[in-house]
Amino acid sequence: MTMRSPRPPSPATLSSMPGSHGEAPADPRPAVILIEDQPGTRLALTQALELGGFRIAGAFETGESALEESEALSAEVALVDLGLPGISGLEVIRRLRQRQPGISILVLTVFDDAPRVVEAIEAGAQGYLLKDTPMSQVAAAVAAVRAGHAPLSPEIAGHLLTRLRSDRAPAALCGLSQREVEVISLLARGHAYADIATALGIQLSTVQSHVRNIYRKLEVSSKAEAAVVAVRNGIVKD
DSSP states (O other): OOOOOOOOOOOOHHSSSTTTOOOOOOOOOOEEEOOOOHHHHHHHHHHHHHTOOOOEEEESSSSSHHHHHHHHHHSEEEEEEOOSSSSSSHHHHHHHHHHOOOEEEEEEEEEHHHHHHHHHHHHTEEEEEEEEESHHHHHHHHHHHHTTTTOOOOOHHHHHHTTTTOOOOOGGGGOOHHHHHHHHHHTTTTHHHHHHHHHOOHHHHHHHHHHHHHHHHHTOOSSSHHHHHHTTTTTTTO
């Protein structure tokens, strides 16, 4: 019996094969956009985040340019400076939150005053770092905010706990149980769920259940918002 040689693939088959026509495969790394007016800082952030396993989908000098292009970039995280030329970083955060509800927003700025921190969180930021934060820690904070955590520089957490103690209300008025107060107090100090579970001697799933109840009772949707409300209402104690 005569054996036939295999026929070469047709052009149509070749065109449907992965990598044909020089097409690069999709980059699986999480996408981040940078909104920072200082070129040196943009470069340092780009290098640190790429080293940390992220892809820079766009780097912008102004809020206006970022808002024009951000939706098309499908980034998971936005790293935003507050001191931008043109529209402020706070306004950028508000508009990003309105247009892209699913994006995680992390502030990186020189401003460390508590009122501005609160404004940024209320505008939609989930984390707040100062610019003296080591770049390796910035990359870790981007990963944390993407995972739903609320990274804060230690100075910022301290300011929140000190500055926002006016207009207090008893925790009972918010409907929180004693255990929920313990959980939110640790959350406000930047502890992760696993650390809270260890500190309180409870299961991780129990911590998560308490957090869901806290969100519902305080009418918030993030740990950063919950921390601000808790401090304002006098739930968080020294």
